[in-house]
Amino acid sequence: MTVQTRMKTQTHHNQTFRSIPTHSKPLDTARLEKLFQQQLDLYKSNLKSSSDEYLTALKTIPLGAHSTFQSFDPYPISIKSAKGAWMVDVDGRKMLDLSMGFGSMLVGHLNPLVMAELKATLDIGTLYTAPSPDSRDAAERLCRRFGIDQIRFTNSGTESTMYAVRTARAYTGKEGVVKVEGGYHGSGDALMVSTKPSLDKAGPEDAPNSVIGNASVPGLSYVVPYNNAEALERVFEKYSSTIACFIVEPVLENIGIVLPDEGYLEKVRELCDQYKIVLIFDEVKTGLTAGPQGAAQRLGVIPDLICLAKSIGGGIPLAAFGGKSEFMKPVTDGRMPHLGTFNGHILAMAAVRAVDTLCTPEALAKAESLNIQALTRIREIIDEYELPAHTVGFGVKGCVTWSDRPVRNYRDYKATDFQIAELSFLWSLNHGIMTPPGLDEQWLISLAHDQAEVDFMVNDFRELAKTLRG
Numbered sequence: 001m002t003v004q005t006r007m008k009t010q011t012h013h014n015q016t017f018r019s020i021p022t023h024s025k026p027l028d029t030a031r032l033e034k035l036f037q038q039q040l041d042l043y044k045s046n047l048k049s050s051s052d053e054y055l056t057a058l059k060t061i062p063l064g065a066h067s068t069f070q071s072f073d074p075y076p077i078s079i080k081s082a083k084g085a086w087m088v089d090v091d092g093r094k095m096l097d098l099s100m101g102f103g104s105m106l107v108g109h110l111n112p113l114v115m116a117e118l119k120a121t122l123d124i125g126t127l128y129t130a131p132s133p134d135s136r137d138a139a140e141r142l143c144r145r146f147g148i149d150q151i152r153f154t155n156s157g158t159e160s161t162m163y164a165v166r167t168a169r170a171y172t173g174k175e176g177v178v179k180v181e182g183g184y185h186g187s188g189d190a191l192m193v194s195t196k197p198s199l200d201k202a203g204p205e206d207a208p209n210s211v212i213g214n215a216s217v218p219g220l221s222y223v224v225p226y227n228n229a230e231a232l233e234r235v236f237e238k239y240s241s242t243i244a245c246f247i248v249e250p251v252l253e254n255i256g257i258v259l260p261d262e263g264y265l266e267k268v269r270e271l272c273d274q275y276k277i278v279l280i281f282d283e284v285k286t287g288l289t290a291g292p293q294g295a296a297q298r299l300g301v302i303p304d305l306i307c308l309a310k311s312i313g314g315g316i317p318l319a320a321f322g323g324k325s326e327f328m329k330p331v332t333d334g335r336m337p338h339l340g341t342f343n344g345h346i347l348a349m350a351a352v353r354a355v356d357t358l359c360t361p362e363a364l365a366k367a368e369s370l371n372i373q374a375l376t377r378i379r380e381i382i383d384e385y386e387l388p389a390h391t392v393g394f395g396v397k398g399c400v401t402w403s404d405r406p407v408r409n410y411r412d413y414k415a416t417d418f419q420i421a422e423l424s425f426l427w428s429l430n431h432g433i434m435t436p437p438g439l440d441e442q443w444l445i446s447l448a449h450d451q452a453e454v455d456f457m458v459n460d461f462r463e464l465a466k467t468l469r470g
Contacts, residue, residue, distance in 0.1 A: 012259040012406075015298050016251065017372065017393035019379045024388040024404045027468055032419050035467065039426040044074060046430065049090040053078040077429060082109035084448040087434055096456055098428075098443035099436040103289045103397070104310040107358045108448025114314040114354040121350040128346055135344035138352035142320060145356065146294050148306060151322030152331060153344045157284035157309035158186030160319040161247065163338055164305045165190050167321070168245035168278035170330035176220040176243040178235060178277075181208045182410030183226070184254035185247055185282050185307075192216035194223045195254070196410075205411050206231050226252055226409045227260065229267040236275040245278040245305075250295040253285040255413040256399045256440045257392040265301040272304075278327060284309040284319065289444060290395040291368075292361045298395075311359075314351035317342075363447050367396045370454050371445040374398060377458045385465040388417065397442040400424070400461070413440065424464060431460050 012018050044051070054075035057064040063071035070076055078090045085108060087095045100106065107114060121134075139151050154160045165177055165188075177190055181202065185191040192213030194202070203209035208223040220242060224231045236243065250265060252258035272279040281303035286295035288311035296302055304327045309319035322328065330336035375391045375398045382389050388404045401407055402417040402424070421439035428435045433456075435443060443457070 011262045013262055016259040017375055018259055020390040021383045025386040036423045039430055042430050047091050050078045051075050053090055084108050085453050095432050095434045097434045099434050100444040100446050102310055103285055103444055105315050106288055106311040106446050107314055107355055108446050114351055117350040117354040121347055125346055129341055134346055134349040138349040141356045147297055148322045149325035150328040151320050152338050154319045155317050155342050157319050158188050160307040160321040161185040161282055162188035164280050164307050164321040167330050167336045170336035171327055172244040174242055174244040178222045178246040180226045180248050181223050182255045189216045190218050193218050193221045227264050233271055236271055240275040243277050245280050247280040247282055249282045250299055251394045256401050257394055257442055258407050269301050279303040280305045282307045287311040288359050289397050292364050314355045316348045316351040318348040367445050367447055371396050371398050374454050378461050381462050381465050385469050396445045399442045427464050
């Protein structure tokens with residue numbers, strides 16, 4: 001086989017992790033196809049109760065799941081319980097959870113403090129639909145932690161990004177939204193644009209088309225490549241009179257983990273200030289998984305508005321949007337009414353107290369050190385077996401990207417090897433590891449994971465590497 005020498009890459013932000021070996025050898029496509037079929041047969045053989053559950057669920061639930069991404073071929077694994085870092089499926093298999101609800105379970109399943117707070121709260125009520133000391137306390141905690149002035153609670157990341165965009169539109173009196181190609185910001189109409197567009201519709205790499213998602217009506221939208229401040233400036237220069245905001249994940253986590261180049265976010269902040277465009281950071285997936293104060297504080301670039309969810313709620317449905325008081329004025333003065341029966345739900349507020357107490361700098365540093373260990377050990381296995389892959393990480397999240405080149409934007413992501421990724425996903429499920437649905441998500445090392453769990457995942461990757469090389 002021909003050894004492929006890897007190119008030097010542009011420097012990524014120094015608070016992030018990316019390790020690309022110097023060489024690799026390609027894998028045999030025919031062998032990969034054979035291995036995939038073997039894993040598919042094994043899946044169907046070992047997960048018959050999940051199959052039965054899926055077929056029954058299809059009668060009342062489209063695709064057999066309550067979120068489309070939770071359903072995949074041939075059928076999803078059905079879970080009956082979870083505790084700590086582990087789950088048990090309906091076939092009785094114990095599985096290491098590396099998905100952890102996309103970060104929602106950062107403190108672990110059935111965390112004792114979260115459970116104690118929830119049980120105590122159930123003795124005083126379930127839903128007030130009114131202000132309470134608990135909701136005020138939770139707001140104060142998150143404002144302190146994330147360095148923002150004001151916050152409003154919602155119930156999902158989709159709601160938070162939707163209301164942040166509405167707030168920016170009300171603040172500026174403009175409609176246009178700029179987003180990154182390949183970025184996902186929930187399923188609200190305004191942002192269901194170019195989430196994962198097919199390349200035949202996507203247009204030029206440096207000036208992508210706005211590809212509208214199925215059944216969405218986004219309004220005025222513009223799409224730019226990630227890590228390309230020059231392309232962003234061209235859009236701002238041409239259309240700033242119509243643009244309300246630029247929304248972006250500071251670290252993209254919809255297509256693996258895509259790291260910001262050194263200086264990229266600083267330039268984004270500078271351009272938004274120059275053209276008077278509201279900068280929104282979508283930290284639904286980063287948040288506390290990035291560190292004790294989130295990605296913005298860690299990376300040193302402060303947005304005008306921020307969207308939070310998942311990790312702040314300890315497994316209870318909870319999200320929020322907030323930021324500088326100047327940019328929250330439309331909520332205060334009524335230009336952007338923010339409504340919701342379940343906003344500030346008392347059980348979610350109890351979860352905030354617990355998560356805020358648990359997610360100390362020391363606790364998150366321990367989890368991150370385990371993640372760095374996992375990333376480093378897996379990188380060593382990639383080296384040993386000369387795999388066309390590399391490791392990427394940020395905070396307590398990590399992933400293996402099946403490419404011998406760094407992924408800096410959506411077009412790079414589309415050039416990765418989806419055949420190996422699909423095999424790797426199925427392999428993990430067959431070998432007792434629950435990873436997020438899809439081929440491009442991240443693992444998460446929670447506060448409940450320890451050395452034994454890291455050893456388990458690393459040893460499993462070594463077995464995969466051996467099998468790939470035969």
